[in-house]
Amino acid sequence: MKYFLLAGILFCSTAAMAQPRIVKQAVISTNTNVIAPENEDVQNIQGGGGGFSFRNFGDGETKYTTIIGDSMVKTIIKNEMSRSSVIRNNNTKLTTTLLEIMGNKMGFYTTDEEMAAMRVKMDSVRQARRNADSTIPMPTRSDAANVEISYVDGSKKVAGYNCKKALVITTRILGNKDTVAVWYTPEIKFEYVASTGGTSSFGGFGSFGNFTSLNGLEKIDGFVMQYEMNMRRGRRMIVEVTKIDLNKEVSLKDFEIPKDFDVKPMKEFQGMMQGGPGGQQFRMMERPGGQ
16 A cells, blocks of 8 residues: 555655746847748849849848746747737737837737737638739638647757757648747646747747748647747747847836837727838738738
């Protein structure tokens, strides 16, 4: 009897040790590198006139700094073309996006209900376009319900953490499956953040331009540190955490909205952008894949 009792205690202790530690505060640095095909016709992408095109938005390296403080998450996104911040309050279910565009500081806030309605509208518009033109690709966005996690052999060190390998298998429309290998640390996990970098911090837009979301990462038994995946138009995206600081003090001040930003409700901001000089670019954000 004592043997079985001792075995049960050891089993429970081992299971408890195997669970990742839930971390409430951290500052995470992540690099995302989008690599375009070597033989791509840049002139064609830019519409023949050169300059900025939303179709190649995000190419190259983008640096992310994610600040986690209990239920608050702020992600600062910087690359050669832009700087933006996304502040998420998981208690109020409110997301605020701050943009710095051509010297202007502006932003918008939206609720989860508004974001869900926007995604439904996007899907409806894309489906209508495809009904009119069968050559337009089917939508590729999926949700976590269509994702399976398979744990496989493999280990490596990323940003000082010992990581294990898992396969994220996504079943998309018509039963097609995509598989992405990810490296995760089983040591830690965050309640509201399954991964950083990539498309995980775009204010809930999920899938647009060249980007396709990698969903279901919250199902992994740990924190995702690195992965590489195919994108639209022959691109590859490499996401890697470069540093996790668990000792830096995080306060509510880190999530305050700077006073020099003009922040409006989503609908008001959307109307302003569509009527202004940057309206065309913003409308392209509403049309995933530039379709």
